[in-house]
Amino acid sequence: MTQGRSIRLFLVDGTPNGLLTAEIMNWTGHVLTGPRSKLSELVQRPECGRTGIYFLVGTDPEGNPRPLVYIGESDDVATRLKQHNRPEEKGGKDFWEKVCLITSKDQNLTKAHVKYLESLLIQNAGQVGRCKLINGTAHEYIGLPESDRADMAFFMEQVRIVLPVLGFGFLRDTHRLSLPEQEDAGASLSEVPRFRMDIKRDNITAYAQEVDGEFVVLEGSQARFEWTDHKHNYRALFKQLCDEGVLVDNGDGHRRFATDYAFGSPSPAAAMVAGRAANGRKDWKVEGTGQTYAAWQDQRVSAAAPAADLSPD
Known part of the structure; x- marks a missing residue:
């Protein structure tokens, strides 16, 4: 039987539809999520000035029940989110309604780490097939040392555990059954x-x-x-x-x-x-x-x- 996990959730402004943080015991990762309507408050959070990966999530205007998802990385996520919030004719993205940011509590994630994570997550989301990716093709980043790749594999597994708890199920794998x-x-x-x-x-x-x-x-x-x-x-x-x-x-x-x-x-x-x-x-x-x-x-x-x-x- 799979061992239980403890996830700590915190409602930043005390409301269920506002900003939310999540952490897993014995994991250095830190999750911050919220609706686009709260972006002005979200980008002021200290997490947004760190190196991290982020997900932009929205509904498909063509009626596809699977969500539209963009997966990105940045050394300064706040700046990148402000760019994505611009009108589409100015280089922004109109589709997204929610954002989810993942950084490290000990700030040990480097640019190489998040590029590697971004590549893994884009590949995984495409293989699982629970969303419509906006990214297109994932880039290959293979320059990490073996020990760092192992650390990022563990980091990614924690991401895949915590996201469905927050309502983002697009990384949930479908087990092959027999x-x-x-x-x-x-x-x-x-x-x-x-x-x-x-x-x-x-x-x-x-x-x-x-x-x-x-x-x-x-x-x-x-x-x-x-x-x-x-x-x-x-x-x-x-x-x-x-x-x-x-x-x-x-x-x-x-x-x-x-x-x-x-x-x-x-x-x-x-x-x-x-x-x-x-x-x-x-x-x-x-x-x-x-x-x-x-x-x-x-x-x-x-x-x-x-x-x-x-x-x-």
């Missing part, structure tokens, strides 16, 4: 089952598993070739997955998942398979038993909370 990997990790099938969804009249079968709070449809799962429910909002997501090569033509009148793909819950996962709105809590069933996802989840919750604890006072 039954042998689960058994190696010590998890039994009764704890982490594989779910199956069948659309018998169309001869469609899909598989999924739940991991780290997400519902992951497995590579090779089948799906309907076209979206049929033109009024539902999931139609845009179906088109996006087709355009990005997640759902590909299987050559038999169906589509298939070309890679594992994580959804926030079972229902959007079921909708992508069915090509229409679907209730994933009923449509996904435990492989081998036929138990619905809803019944399986209720069984787990009931087993974890004894009847005596659930009875009214």
